[in-house]
Each structure stands twice: as structure tokens, then as C-alpha cells.
Amino acid sequence: MTRQEYPRPQFVRDEWINLNGTWQFQFDDDNIGEKKQYFNKETFEKEIQVPFVYQSLLSGIGERAVHEYVWYKKEVVISNDSAKKTILHFGAVDYYCKVYVNGQFVGEHEGGHTSFSFDISNYLAEENQTITVKVYDPLKDETIPRGKQFWEEEPRAIWYTNSTGIWQTVWVEQVNKEHIEKVRFTSDLDSGVVWMDFALNEEIDISKATYYINYKMMFKNTLIAEDRMKMNNIAEKRAVDIIQNKIFRTNFHDDGYTWSPEHPNLFDVSLELCDESGTVLDRVDSYFGYRKVHTEKGMVYLNNKPYYQKLVLDQGYWPEGLLTAPKAEDFKKDIEFAKEMGFNGCRKHQKTEDPLFLHYADTLGFLVWGECASAPIYTKTAATRLMKEWMEIVERDYNHPSIITWVPLNESWGIPDIHSDKTQQHFSTTMYHMLHAIDGTRLVISNDGWEATDTDICAIHNYGHGNAEEKEKYQYFKESISTVENLLTHAHSKWDVYAANHAHKGEPILLTEFGGIAFKMGDQSGWGYTSVENAEDYITEYRKIMEAIFQSKGLWGYCYTQLTDVEQEINGILTYERVPKCDLAKIKELNNLFFPERLAIKG
Structure with missing residues (x-):
């Protein structure tokens, strides 16, 4: 199976x-590959199907034993066109890699969850090229942002099988030496404009030639704006007035142009880089969603209207592919399942997801809270690695309108002493302010679950609803989330909602993990936070929990655990194979119970 x-x-x-498909592959347990020049080796011992890690069934290997050093090799036909740049792209490689082309070292990358690329123009042969990749994924290094990938040899509890190597698409582009490097769209809903930031590749010398960007903006097949803009620098910024546009104002009214889960409106944008004669040097197609997210009066607002979020926790694992979806359509199916159940978004948990998932979220209308894998411990190395990955995440995913919240830290993972340790508190607040500094369009949560510092949302985890027979436990759960005061004082038995010297300042309160009802299907074995025996009892328990949520006068949204089973966790509404465990229409009915439409939480 090749991802195309x-x-x-x-x-x-x-x-x-x-470049997906069959690659040569070899384990290098003694780390002798560089010394023996595997980058020049003619054949490797195995074959693997990229982009699936060797631990997955779809890789063709399906071996769960630990191999920290692995090598990939592929022979490809790429013409050596001196008039163009040849860019080799990797969607994601876990965790550290070195890349060789025709036996020559071209670059390295650290970080298992973000995209990167190399200009390989100077390393090409005439036509037949050999690409070799060495990967190092140390199992027990707890300073690595690894999320749910376990640092022991066997998965257990909330920890899953480790993933080593290439797990997103590998591909090549050949572009003109003068080309568009990136474009960034920033909606300014209150001013009625969208800002477009263009950047050309750094090698372009603007002083020696004249370049123009031709752009065309379309909305529902209607031309909204087009222009020819001279590039006075390799990076330029342009504001496009949307609301005052006569064509737009005539054809679209109210909020029929903004992006939301109910109306996932998108603007299509085509960009052309031209020289002075008008010759097109590069063309790129993109899109954006016009939307605004902010908090006010204890509520999250979407497009200047209070918006109650009904999210589901999504781990992004598949039984055959682990971190990698077997097909791109599987992303779409997961979102469609969630929307069918009445959820309007997800918290993509401890994983930076494939851009194709985000594309489906953009086009189908599905809110996303973006996360990065956490490191298990706090050290300067762990902090540095996490900050680096987050800067790459924002750079890659900035334009996706579906992402409305960044979650840099979760349940004090990697910051275990944050309650009183000022160093770890500073790290949490640094992550919060850094993300706001490089992205002013989204909300940021400092530490999802408990022990928050500076934060836009007070995000609380509470699995204390109890089994069906635990009446007193359920009543305590219901009471503990019923008001702002109760949420802030006794929602947890072990952790404080805020770290020492930090307090609630009126930000919206959301219950961002709860539920986790385990229901075994067939010969399943595993665990959940509570359990039921059949589909009818599942609906009964789900109803009980949601009635507690919706009676709350302090909550402004939730995130239910979880969308699917994952390995030994059987607390999904769907099985690991995406089979519903109950009537999804009844889940939707319960997600649509009445809730207070406006709350005014005083700081």
C-alpha cells in the first residue's frame, strides 16, 4: 500500500x-553503518514500505523488537536539470536522521514530528540517484519529546508501541532557482482584511532583477481580489480588503464567509512569481479560512460569537500503521465519525498530525487543538528540544484555520515539579508566551490538565465519575464540576488546578479529559477508567456523564476521552479498527443536550 x-x-x-513505496532497509544494532559506509552500500538486507515504520504491519516487517539504528535506501530517477533546484522533502522522521544522496552527506534533522527538506541539487548524478537515510531513535532517552511512545520495550497502560524512522511521505520537487518559499495568511476579522505574507527563496538578489507576485483570490468561484505586486524585498506583506470588496459585499452576507465547523468556508488563492517580462517562474496554489478566535467573559469566541466546544480526544493511531494512517481517506473517516457523533472538534493528543488530517479538518469543518509530543522528564536538553519542535510546528501549520488552540504541555509531563519549582514554571510560561509571540491568531494552554501557569483556557482533567454502582462518587464528580468555585477548588484529589503563585483570571474553564468508558468488543482485552458490559449500558453511562457536564454553570466546553481504542486502551467510542461500539446517533443526541448558552465568569 503506497500513500500517493x-x-x-x-x-x-x-x-x-x-518517493513512497518500497525502499531497501537494514537494522544497524551495533551502529556500524557510518563506519562501514552504508551510504555507499549496494544492497540492504530487507525491504520496507515507506512511509510505515518497521514496527507496523503495513511496513512489511511488523517487528516490535527494539532497533535504535536503522537505514533506508532507494534508487530513483531524477533528472539533473541545472536550471532548477531539486528539493528533497520528508514529512516526518522519528527521531534523528542523516540524509545522503549518491553517497554524499546532504543534511541532518532532529525532531520526530515535523517536516524538513534539503536542496540536493549539487549532489545529483546525471539521472539515476541513490537516496540513503540513517535514523537514530533512542528508546530510553527521556529527554526526547516522545508523547505516547513508550520508553520501555512493551506497551502498557497509557503508553503505546514505539515508532522508529520514516512515518510520513518522502517526496521531491524540482523548482526554478527563483521561486516562492512560503506564504502566510493572517485573518483580521475586525478590520475586514486578510494579511498575506510572501517570501521568496533567500538566494534571490532583488537588487539585480525585478520580480512580481501575481495573486488571485477566489471565494465560491467568485473572484474577490487579484493584483500584480512588485517584490521590493524577498519578503513582502499585503493586506487584502475582503469585507469592503464590492463583489464580495454584494454576494455574501452576515457570517457566510467566515470559517467555522458549521460553515467551513475557504478562500482559494493562486500565486505566480514572474520576472519583469511576465514569464512565470513559479506557481503555487493555497487556501485560507477567514476566522477569529479569542476569549472574553469566561467564554471562547469564534468569529466574535460565543462558541461552546464539544471535542473528542484523538490519539491518531491505527492498528496496521501505528502513527501513520493507512490511507489519507482514513483521516476523513475519523473526522466524519466524530461529526456524526455531534463533536465539533478534537484534541489531537500528544501527536503532531499529518497535514492531510488538518486539510480534511479545514474542508469538513472540524476544530483542532494542536499538540506536540511531550518529554517524560525536565532537563535543559528536553526543554530545548520541545521549543525547537514547537517553532517548526507553528511554521508548518500556521495557515490551517481548523487549528484554534496550541497545547504545548500536558498533565505536567516533562515538568513534574511545576507546582513549586520556579524553573519549570518559567518554562511553562515561556512556552505560552513564545507561542503567542510567533502566532497571534490562536489560544494557548500552558499545561493541560492541572498546575496551569499563564494560560488562555483553564483546562481540567477529571475521570472521577465512577462506575454505575458508585453513586456517591458520581455525585461528587457532578458537584465538583458544577460551578466555577468548585471546579477551581476540588475538581481533583491529587493536583491543584493552578501552580503556586498562579491563579484563575477569568479565562474559560473546559473539562479537557474525562469519560474513558471501557467496553470490550469480541475477544478484546484492555482497560478504561470505568467499564460497562454492553452497548445499552455504554449509552446509559455516557448519558450520566454528559448530564453532569451540561448542568455545570462553570464549564464552557469539553473534550471526551476518546475517539478510538488504541492497543491496550479500550475506552474508545470506536474500536481500534473504527467499528462503532454503540448507536452513534444516540451519542450525538447526548452531545446535543441543553447547556447554558452564555456564562460570565468574573476574574
Whole structure:
């Protein structure tokens, strides 16, 4: 099975080469590959199907034993066109890799969850090229942001099988030496404009030639704006007035142009880089959603209207592919399942997801809270690694309108002493302010679950609803989330909602993990936070929990645990294979129970 879809849906060029499929592969347990020059080795011992890690069934290997050093090799036909730049792209490689082309070292990358690329133009042979990749994924290094990937050899509890190596698409583009490097769209709903930031590749010398960007903006097949803009620098910024546009004002009214889960409106944008004669040097197609997110009066607002979030926790694992979806359509199916159940978004938990998932969220209308894998411990190395990955995440995913919240830290993972340790508190507040500094369009949660510092949302976890027979436990759960005061003082038995010297300042309170009802299907074995024996009891328990949520006068949204089973966790509404455990229409009915439409939480 080869993943063939274009891997970068917000920056699309027509011509590209997909390198997914069969690669040669070899374990290097003694780490002798560099010394013995595996980058020049003719054949490796195994074959693997990229982009699936060797631990997965779809890789063709399916071995769960630990191999920290692995090598990949592929022979490809890429013409050596001196008039173009040849860019080798990797969607994601876990965790550290070195890349060679025709035996020559071209670059390295650290970080298991973000995209990167290398200009390999100077390393090409005439036509037949050999690409070799060495990967190092140390199992027991707890300073690595690894999320749910366990640092022991066997998965257990909330920890899953480790993933080593290439797990997103590998591909090649050949572009003109003068080309568009990136474009960024920033909606300013209150001013009625969208800001477009263009950047050309750094090698361009603006002083020696004249370049123009031709852009065309469309909305529902209606031309909204087009222009020819001279590039006075390799990076330029342009505001496009949307609301005052006569065509737009005539054809679209109220909020029929903003992006939301109910109305996932998107603007299509085509960009052309031209020289002075008008010759097109590069063309890119992109899109954006016009939307605004902010907090006010204890509520989250979407497009200046209070918006109650009904999220589901999504781990993003598949039984055959682990971190990698077998097909791009599987992302779409997961979102469609969630919407069918009445959820309007997800918290993509401890995983930076494939851009194709975000594309489906953009087009189908599905809110996303973006996360990065956490490190288990706090050290300067762990902090540095996490900050680096987050800067790459924001750079890659900035344009996706579906992402409305960043979650840099979860349940004090990697910051275990944050309650009183000022160093770890400073790290939490640094992550909060850093993300706001590089992205002013989204909310940021400092530490999802408990022990928050500076934060836009007070995010609380509470699995204390109890089993069906535990009446007193359920009553305590219901009481503990019923008011702002109760949520802030006794929602947890072990942790404080805020770290020492930090307090609630009126930000919205959301219950961002709860539920986790385990229901075994067939010969399943595993665990959940509570358990039921059949589909009828599942609905009964789900109703009980949601009635407690919706009676709350302090909550402004929730995130239910979880969308699917994952390995030994059987607390999904769907099985690991995406089979519903109950009537999803009844889940939707319960997600649509009455809740207070406006809350005014005083700081």
C-alpha cells in the first residue's frame, strides 16, 4: 500500500515526485553503518514500505523488537536539470536522521514530528540517484519529546508501541532557482482584511532583477481580489480588503464567509512569481479560512460569537500503521465519525498530525487543538528540544484555520515539579508566551490538565465519575464540576488546578479529559477508567456523564476521552479498527443536550 496523495495541501505545485513505496532497509544494532559506509552500500538486507515504520504491519516487517539504528535506501530517477533546484522533502522522521544522496552527506534533522527538506541539487548524478537515510531513535532517552511512545520495550497502560524512522511521505520537487518559499495568511476579522505574507527563496538578489507576485483570490468561484505586486524585498506583506470588496459585499452576507465547523468556508488563492517580462517562474496554489478566535467573559469566541466546544480526544493511531494512517481517506473517516457523533472538534493528543488530517479538518469543518509530543522528564536538553519542535510546528501549520488552540504541555509531563519549582514554571510560561509571540491568531494552554501557569483556557482533567454502582462518587464528580468555585477548588484529589503563585483570571474553564468508558468488543482485552458490559449500558453511562457536564454553570466546553481504542486502551467510542461500539446517533443526541448558552465568569 503506497500513500500517493500530495503531502502539502496548503502549498501545492503541479509537478512533484512521490518517493513512497518500497525502499531497501537494514537494522544497524551495533551502529556500524557510518563506519562501514552504508551510504555507499549496494544492497540492504530487507525491504520496507515507506512511509510505515518497521514496527507496523503495513511496513512489511511488523517487528516490535527494539532497533535504535536503522537505514533506508532507494534508487530513483531524477533528472539533473541545472536550471532548477531539486528539493528533497520528508514529512516526518522519528527521531534523528542523516540524509545522503549518491553517497554524499546532504543534511541532518532532529525532531520526530515535523517536516524538513534539503536542496540536493549539487549532489545529483546525471539521472539515476541513490537516496540513503540513517535514523537514530533512542528508546530510553527521556529527554526526547516522545508523547505516547513508550520508553520501555512493551506497551502498557497509557503508553503505546514505539515508532522508529520514516512515518510520513518522502517526496521531491524540482523548482526554478527563483521561486516562492512560503506564504502566510493572517485573518483580521475586525478590520475586514486578510494579511498575506510572501517570501521568496533567500538566494534571490532583488537588487539585480525585478520580480512580481501575481495573486488571485477566489471565494465560491467568485473572484474577490487579484493584483500584480512588485517584490521590493524577498519578503513582502499585503493586506487584502475582503469585507469592503464590492463583489464580495454584494454576494455574501452576515457570517457566510467566515470559517467555522458549521460553515467551513475557504478562500482559494493562486500565486505566480514572474520576472519583469511576465514569464512565470513559479506557481503555487493555497487556501485560507477567514476566522477569529479569542476569549472574553469566561467564554471562547469564534468569529466574535460565543462558541461552546464539544471535542473528542484523538490519539491518531491505527492498528496496521501505528502513527501513520493507512490511507489519507482514513483521516476523513475519523473526522466524519466524530461529526456524526455531534463533536465539533478534537484534541489531537500528544501527536503532531499529518497535514492531510488538518486539510480534511479545514474542508469538513472540524476544530483542532494542536499538540506536540511531550518529554517524560525536565532537563535543559528536553526543554530545548520541545521549543525547537514547537517553532517548526507553528511554521508548518500556521495557515490551517481548523487549528484554534496550541497545547504545548500536558498533565505536567516533562515538568513534574511545576507546582513549586520556579524553573519549570518559567518554562511553562515561556512556552505560552513564545507561542503567542510567533502566532497571534490562536489560544494557548500552558499545561493541560492541572498546575496551569499563564494560560488562555483553564483546562481540567477529571475521570472521577465512577462506575454505575458508585453513586456517591458520581455525585461528587457532578458537584465538583458544577460551578466555577468548585471546579477551581476540588475538581481533583491529587493536583491543584493552578501552580503556586498562579491563579484563575477569568479565562474559560473546559473539562479537557474525562469519560474513558471501557467496553470490550469480541475477544478484546484492555482497560478504561470505568467499564460497562454492553452497548445499552455504554449509552446509559455516557448519558450520566454528559448530564453532569451540561448542568455545570462553570464549564464552557469539553473534550471526551476518546475517539478510538488504541492497543491496550479500550475506552474508545470506536474500536481500534473504527467499528462503532454503540448507536452513534444516540451519542450525538447526548452531545446535543441543553447547556447554558452564555456564562460570565468574573476574574
